[in-house]
Amino acid sequence: xxxxxxxxxxxxxxxxxxxxxxxxxxxxxxxxxxxxxxxxxxxxxxxxxxxxxxxxxxxxxxxxxxxxxxxxxxxxxxxxxxxxxxxxxxxxxxxxxxxxxxxxxxxxxxxxxxxxxxxxxxxxxxxxxxxxxxxxxxxxxxxxxxxxxxxxxxxxxxxxxxxxxxxxxxxxxxxxxxxxxxxxxxxxxxxxxxxxxxxxxxxxxxxxxxxxxxxxxxxxxxxxxxxxxxxxxxxxxxxxxxxxxxxxxxxxxxxxxxxxxxxxxxxxxxxxxxxxxxxxxxxxxxxxxxxxxxxxxxxxxxxxxxxxxxxxxxxxxxxxxxxxxxxxxxxxxxxxxxxxxxxxxxxxxxxxxxxxxxxxxxxxxxxxxxxxxxxxxxxxxxxxxxxxxxxxxxxxxxxxxxxxxxxxxxxxxxxxxxxxxxx
Numbered sequence: 437x438x439x440x441x442x443x444x445x446x447x448x449x450x451x452x453x454x455x456x457x458x459x460x461x462x463x464x465x466x467x468x469x470x471x472x473x474x475x476x477x478x479x480x481x482x483x484x485x486x487x488x489x490x491x492x493x494x495x496x497x498x499x500x501x502x503x504x505x506x507x508x509x510x511x512x513x514x515x516x517x518x519x520x521x522x523x524x525x526x527x528x529x530x531x532x533x534x535x536x537x538x539x540x541x542x543x544x545x546x547x548x549x550x551x552x553x554x555x556x557x558x559x560x561x562x563x564x565x566x567x568x569x570x571x572x573x574x575x576x577x578x579x580x581x582x583x584x585x586x587x588x589x590x591x592x593x594x595x596x597x598x599x600x601x602x603x604x605x606x607x608x609x610x611x612x613x614x615x616x617x618x619x620x621x622x623x624x625x626x627x628x629x630x631x632x633x634x635x636x637x638x639x640x641x642x643x644x645x646x647x648x649x650x651x652x653x654x655x656x657x658x659x660x661x662x663x664x665x666x667x668x669x670x671x672x673x674x675x676x677x678x679x680x681x682x683x684x685x686x687x688x689x690x691x692x693x694x695x696x697x698x699x700x701x702x703x704x705x706x707x708x709x710x711x712x713x714x715x716x717x718x719x720x721x722x723x724x725x726x727x728x729x730x731x732x733x734x735x736x737x738x739x740x741x742x743x744x745x746x747x748x749x750x751x752x753x754x755x756x757x758x759x760x761x762x763x764x765x766x767x768x769x770x771x772x773x774x775x776x777x778x779x780x781x782x783x784x785x786x787x788x789x790x791x792x793x794x795x796x797x798x799x800x801x802x803x804x805x806x807x808x809x810x811x812x813x814x815x816x817x818x819x820x821x822x823x824x825x826x827x828x829x830x831x832x833x834x835x836x837x838x839x840x841x842x843x844x845x846x847x848x849x850x851x852x853x854x855x856x857x858x859x
């Protein structure tokens with residue numbers, strides 16, 4: 437009796453407000469203490485003569501570079517792997533690499549860097565301190581932050597008018613002028629993301645999104661049984677990512693089922709505003725955060741036929757691509773920055789009506805057509821969105837950029853950037 441009672445009590449405690457508050461405070465204190473002991477720069481050297489130095493300014497970089505030998509790469513965010521692979525690319529090309537956090541606003545260069553790669557505002561701050569021959573690359577992992585912030589504001593305002601509640605912005609970031617100071621840029625986004633930077637008239641090289649998983653094709657999946665089951669899967673910033681829209685759409689479709697996977701407990705204002713939809717609707721199951729490398733994640737995906745991903749602004753929707761690897765049919769917003777070709781639906785708008793109509797369209801397809809689209813999505817992800825493919829393409833792009841820079845330097849002592857626009 438006690439054995440059955442304890443898990444129930446624990447479950448209720450973990451959802452209580454005092455428990456969540458204490459847990460979040462403890463997490464913040466631990467993070468603060470850990471940061472006090474972290475170095476400000478991680479320096480890496482190649483196993484060959486150094487031909488130059490690279491400064492890599494990236495988000496959440498340090499945790500990955502401070503792992504002990506044999507420790508697995510962190511999978512809680514793709515930034516860990518991206519930063520390590522970028523550093524490895526330059527090391528393999530014979531460059532020493534200094535890694536700093538992109539929010540480190542006190543670092544000053546003490547070396548003559550041949551290349552700087554930055555994802556936020558350090559390029560703007562440091563460009564005047566670097567020699568003119570330094571190749572300045574902005575890595576774009578989000579739509580332009582003016583667009584990004586405005587898009588989230590519109591979503592929050594629409595929610596306020598629709599629901600009668602004001603929620604906090606979760607994804608706001610300070611805009612910067614990095615693209616203006618860059619010679620060129622790289623991005624995992626598609627034409628949507630690139631279009632938000634086109635005004636700067638800088639070359640932008642597209643890279644594939646590197647999914648953290650590569651799942652086998654779900655043989656034996658019952659497409660008839662799962663045709664009305666959909667998954668919402670994303671990271672934080674629940675209004676930014678469109679969870680409110682998905683919940684409102686499925687609340688009006690009791691015959692369709694939605695499974696919600698994301699960090700719901702970290703956004704208490706959203707959780708309170710949508711408590712009924714999240715926890716009291718019979719056709720909506722809220723699971724919370726799920727490790728994409730777990731059996732639980734693939735089991736959930738195998739009960740669904742499609743993905744709902746209605747973000748208002750992305751630099752390449754990694755969550756959506758992760759779900760393509762499980763064989764889910766994508767129903768996504770244009771601003772999710774994911775190509776769906778003939779195996780998914782690109783929403784004309786992110787209205788609740790449009791989401792409902794798209795869900796009904798997918799669910800109404802014959803079982804063989806569902807399987808065909810899912811197979812195409814899975815094959816596309818495996819062919820284009822893997823870590824191996826990113827590593828291969830990133831090296832190609834960096835070699836191309838450095839070759840162009842060397843040619844420009846040979847012809848013009850004070851180069852002004854690259855002329856070829858790759859947008």
